[in-house]
Amino acid sequence: MKYSTWSQEAALAVLATLREEKGAVLMALQALQKEFGYVHKEDVTLVANFFNNSRADVHGVLTFYHDLLTEPPGDNHISVCVAEACQAVGSRQLEKDVKAKFGKEVHDGYCFGNCALGPCAMVNGAIIGRASVEKIEKVRV
Amino acid sequence: MKIYVPGDSAAISVGADAVAAAIASKVAGSTIIRNGSRGALWLEPMVEVETDKGRVAYGPVSVEDIDSLITADFMHGGAHKLSLGESEKIEWLASQDRVTFKRVGIIDPLSLADYEAHGGLVGLRRAISMSTEAIVEEV
Numbered sequence: 001m002k003y004s005t006w007s008q009e010a011a012l013a014v015l016a017t018l019r020e021e022k023g024a025v026l027m028a029l030q031a032l033q034k035e036f037g038y039v040h041k042e043d044v045t046l047v048a049n050f051f052n053n054s055r056a057d058v059h060g061v062l063t064f065y066h067d068l069l070t071e072p073p074g075d076n077h078i079s080v081c082v083a084e085a086c087q088a089v090g091s092r093q094l095e096k097d098v099k100a101k102f103g104k105e106v107h108d109g110y111c112f113g114n115c116a117l118g119p120c121a122m123v124n125g126a127i128i129g130r131a132s133v134e135k136i137e138k139v140r141v
Numbered sequence: 142m143k144i145y146v147p148g149d150s151a152a153i154s155v156g157a158d159a160v161a162a163a164i165a166s167k168v169a170g171s172t173i174i175r176n177g178s179r180g181a182l183w184l185e186p187m188v189e190v191e192t193d194k195g196r197v198a199y200g201p202v203s204v205e206d207i208d209s210l211i212t213a214d215f216m217h218g219g220a221h222k223l224s225l226g227e228s229e230k231i232e233w234l235a236s237q238d239r240v241t242f243k244r245v246g247i248i249d250p251l252s253l254a255d256y257e258a259h260g261g262l263v264g265l266r267r268a269i270s271m272s273t274e275a276i277v278e279e280v
Contacts, residue, residue, distance in 0.1 A: 114154050116182040129154035129185075 003037035003073075010035070011043055015050045025051055025061050029068050038069040066108055076140045078102055079109030080131070081120040086111075091119035097133050102140070142216055144168065145189040145196070147246070148175025156203055157186040163207045164188070168216060179246030181233055189228055192218040198225040 117129030146161040187200035197218040213221040
C-alpha cells in the first residue's frame with residue numbers, strides 16, 4: 001500500500017481536518033495511520049497538544065489498540081484473526097505459518113465478523129475467508 | 142438469463158467477485174445479479190440460476206469450477222457435483238420462517254422494482270393514504 005512520507009506539517013494537516021471533532025484522539029491516530037501507514041513517535045506530542053490531552057492519554061490509546069502501528073509497515077498488511085471462532089478452526093497454526101513466511105507484515109487480528117468462514121485473515125483491507133498461506137500469498141502485492 | 146452470485150462481504154471473502162467476473166466473461170447473454178447471501182455461508186459462493194422450475198443452486202463454487210459447470214449446462218439447471226437442487230428446497234433454508242431477512246438472497250438489493258415486486262413499500266404506501274390523525278391513532 002502507498003503512504004505519504006511523514007513530516008510534522010503533513011501530520012498537522014491531517015489533524016486540522018478533525019479540528020471540530022470532540023474526543024478525537026483515536027480518530028486522529030487512525031487518520032494519521034491511514035495517511036502515513038503508522039503513527040510516528042512525534043505524533044503523540046502533536047495529537048496531545050492539538051486536542052489538549054496529556055501525552056500519557058495519547059500514549060495510552062496508541063498502545064491499547066493493536067491495530068495502531070508505531071513502525072512503518074511493509075508493502076503488505078496481513079492480519080490473521082486469532083479470536084475464539086477462528087482459533088477453533090486452526091488460526092493459531094495458520095498465524096504461525098503465515099508469520100514464518102511473511103514475518104513483519106503479519107499482525108494479530110481480533111474478529112472480522114466472518115466467523116462462519118474461518119480461519120479468517122485480512123490482507124491490505126480485503127477479508128479472506130477459509131484462509132490459507134496459499135490464498136494469502138495470492139492476494140499479497 | 143439471470144444468474145445470482147452473492148455480493149455481501151462474507152461471500153466476497155471466499156471469492157464471489159472472481160466467480161461473478163468469470164461467469165460474466167464466459168457465459169454469453171448472462172445477467173449477473175449480486176444478491177445478498179441467503180446465509181448458508183458454508184455453501185458460499187452459492188451461485189443460483191433461474192430455471193423453469195424456479196431457482197437452482199450450486200455451491201460452494203470457485204473460479205476453477207466454472208468451466209465444468211458450463212459443460213454441465215448449469216445455466217439451465219444441469220446436474221453437476223456442486224448441485225444443491227432447487228434453492229427453496231435446501232433443507233436448512235426450507236425449515237426457516239424468515240421475517241426481517243425475508244427478502245435477503247431473493248432480490249437484487251439495489252433494485253427498487255424488485256423490492257416492490259416482493260412486497261416492499263406496502264406499509265409506506267398505506268401510511269401515505271391515511272390521514273395524519275389515523276396514523277397517530279394506529280401508532
